[in-house]
Amino acid sequence: MFILLKNANVYAPQHLGKVDVLIGCGKVISIESDLNVQGIGDISIIDCKGKTVTPGLIDQHVHLIGGVVRAVFLVERHKLHFLS
Numbered sequence: 001m002f003i004l005l006k007n008a009n010v011y012a013p014q015h016l017g018k019v020d021v022l023i024g025c026g027k028v029i030s031i032e033s034d035l036n037v038q039g040i041g042d043i044s045i046i047d048c049k050g051k052t053v054t055p056g057l058i059d060q061h062v063h064l065i066g067g068v069v070r071a072v073f074l075v076e077r078h079k080l081h082f083l084s
Contacts, residue, residue, distance in 0.1 A: 001042050004035065008048035012055050021053055028055045 005021040020035035037043055
């Protein structure tokens with residue numbers, strides 16, 4: 001199965017402008033303007049007009065407040081309470 005992302009605003013990592021991205025077996029196969037996919041049988045085409053695509057970019061968004069940082073803060077604050 002192949003996926004064609006048409007008319008995407010692509011950063012990979014430099015800005016490539018409005019291009020097409022062909023994906024097959026979970027990997028980017030080609031990034032070109034007006035990509036010709038004639039002859040490819042099983043393909044889904046997604047119009048990405050107005051969308052930004054960043055192939056290979058991993059979202060590393062995390063929140064440090066909460067979870068572990070908050071737990072450490074509470075433990076340290078509790079220790080200080082016992083010392084005073």
